[in-house]
Amino acid sequence: MNKKAIIKDVQTLSCSNSWRNYYFLKIETECGIVGWSEFDQNFGSPGVEAAINQLVHRLIGQDAMLHEFIHADLRNVTRPGSGGVVGQALGAIENALLDIKAKKLDVPCYQLLGGKIRDRVRVYWSHCVSYRARVDHFTPPIHDIKGVEQIARDARDWGYTGLKTNIFQYDEQDRISNWAPGFGRQFDPGRSVEKSVRKNLKRHLEVMREHAGPDMDILVDLNFNARTEGYLEIVRELNDLDLFWIELDMLDPKGLAMIRQHSKNPIASLETLIGLQQFLPYLENRSVDVAIVDTPWNGVWQSMKIAAACDAYETNVACHNFYGHLCTMMNAHFCAAVPNLRIMEIDIDRIPWDEKIFTHVPEIVDGYLTIPDRPGWGTEPIEEALRDYPPVQQGFLHTALPKLN
Structure with missing residues (x-):
């Protein structure tokens, strides 16, 4: 049995949650397993999606089963800006890799x-x-x-x-x-x-x-x-x-x-x-x-x-x-x-x-x-359904600007 799950594609998707948006990371592997995670860039964190996209090239061709190795590599190349938006991008990637690994082993993630x-x-x-x-x-x-x-x-x-x-x-x-x-x-x-x-x-x-x-x-x-x-x-x-x-x-x-x-x-x-x-x-x-x-x-x-x-x-x-x-x-x-x-x-x-x-x-x-x-x-987003609810420009970052009298 081939224990590897080589990453071939990485995508981010989003849809409306009425007053803010949901954001998802999708990682596909050559063996057909897809890993999902949900992240957020409404809660004072603009740019998580952009940070993920800057790191995609380091994921392609890697074995998703080696999530600690991948996390360590990504932390090394982002160390000067660790935490914040960069840290959240690494968290989203790690969570999608865990989903792949658990599906590959046919077990719940808690295992x-x-x-x-x-x-x-x-x-x-x-x-x-x-x-x-x-x-x-x-x-x-x-x-x-x-x-x-x-x-x-x-x-x-x-x-x-x-x-x-x-x-x-x-x-x-x-x-x-x-x-x-x-x-x-x-x-x-x-x-x-x-x-x-x-x-x-x-x-x-x-x-x-x-x-x-x-x-x-x-x-x-x-x-x-x-x-x-x-x-x-x-x-x-x-x-x-x-x-x-x-x-x-x-x-x-x-x-x-x-x-x-x-x-x-x-x-x-x-x-x-x-x-x-x-x-x-x-x-x-x-x-x-x-x-x-x-x-x-x-x-x-x-x-x-x-x-x-x-x-x-x-x-x-x-x-x-x-x-x-x-x-x-x-x-x-x-x-x-x-x-x-x-x-x-x-x-x-x-x-x-x-x-x-x-x-x-x-x-x-x-x-x-x-x-x-x-x-x-134990769950994942339905891509076709996401398209019915396109992202909105709302949330904490899109409230009215304050004005001085």
Whole structure:
């Protein structure tokens, strides 16, 4: 039996996800096996596709089974610009190679990672309120506190045991708006957190607690929307709430450790880091209770190394997953095999055509995702269906330009 899977072609494809795009990498081999991965260049990462295309010539003629060799070669030639967009390109390539290798061996990808240690993974409903409040394609839309109350009840009634929301503000008529200066929604490079922001966030979480019920685990994501001072003010404001975790992003390990010391709720972070070296200062400074790993960005094989380092520091991991169904499956295999798993993120509100563009969709029962046993990642995009939903110019990078008065 020929154990080689020589790469003969590499393509990137994309389609609309209404307010942003899905992006896919397709690697074909001479033996007929096709490997797929999903990547993203909406989330502050323009140019991942261009970086991949610059590296294609180093893939053609290589044996896809030797994914660690290929990753090492690509890291060598991109070392001066490692991390960022380049790191995400390497992650996308690695994930497609893993899909090829698993299909060649006729096994699920989790077998390449040491085998599964769980058959199902607990998931939490991410962007609860957020999508329905911001994007027309997600229904029913949420405009005021009544919609917040209803979606909290939905999460409970549909069997989910955890939900995550973001920072929302309420006006005098109880209409809501998302507060996100870290992403350019409200132009405030100082990212100052005034008392009204803190009070409204606390009210928002209390409303969700009241209607989701006492047994629901509630998570809140502060993103990049403050600096150390503002995060400290927020965690103090929320200290009397029973939260599963407070999630936030910052690039100062010691500052994050200080915030953790002042929070009575667990702190989760690190979803924007790429490579084990970037994670180590946060582990050494005991900056987080839970380390969030973006496996599409890092590559699942490299993410297992990151998770092993977290395990050495007695730290659990979770995965960053707000993409399409292929990313969910990639994350599911990581979650199936990693020992120190806390929980898995997933978006429950989906666009109408999500089920049309993938061969298989995640199976979720009573708030748990069942790990698929199909070869490879267990799903792939349907090329013909992608063409029905051409890419759009939307998302974080295409919002209105700020103007000074």
